[in-house]
Amino acid sequence: MGKSGVIEAAAAEARVQLDPATDAAPGLRERKKAMTRLALEDAALELFQAKGFDHTTVDEIAEACNVSRRTFFRYFASKEDIFSGDKEAHQHEMFDLIASRPADEPALESLRATLLALAADLESDRARMLAKVRIINETPSLRSAGLEHEQDSIDLVVDALARRSETPVDDEARFRLRLVTQAAMGALRAAIDRWVATGAKESLGEVAIDALDALAAGFGRAPAEG
Secondary structure, rough: HHHHHHHHHHHHHHHHHOOOOOOOOOOOHHOOOOHHHHHHHHHHHHHHHHOHHHHHHHHHHHHOOOOOOOHHHOOOOOOOHHHHHHHHHHHHHHOOOOOHHHOOOOOHHHHHHHHHHHHHHHHHHHHHHHHHHHHHHHHHHHHHHHHHHHHHHHHHHHHHHHHHHOOOOOOOHHHHHHHHHHHHHHHHHHHHHHHHOOOOOOOHHHHHHHHHHHHHHHOOOOOOOO
């Protein structure tokens, strides 16, 4: 199976696991709320790119959307929440995907499938994704917050991997799960940075496959003899 087939398979599996057929379609009220949230997000991203995150106020974002400051805070707790909300959703998505993988599947294989599904999800709105990553990379406070969220994600994934184990997970086994999880998530982060730096000319999923395959090859090497 080629790279595109691997990515499509991962995305399809994610949809099956996370979007049950029994879910009802959102009503008019929910659609309007979603549209307002996206409008605020788009206005914020445009201002962040033009003025910088630190020099943009909530009032300016609200004014750009012709809504009140109070309306902004109905959707976002702060400017930072425009970025952190996505991360929290992705954390839960990763936990659910890991939990749904076969119990006897090697951790790195489960992580690979999960992260490729996540990459496909991230790329579903390429322009917004590019804007967000560029703004985060240019803003020290957002980069710092992103690292904190990543550590939270690692904790969740390690818990998901440990819970599906049929045997007790001792400290050594948990350390190994954390090691492979941090490495895999670091590979995805490196892939995202490369994807953005090259102007998203390739599919994010394809860049992620290259990074994760390189990681797997490294884990497969025997330790050097001392």
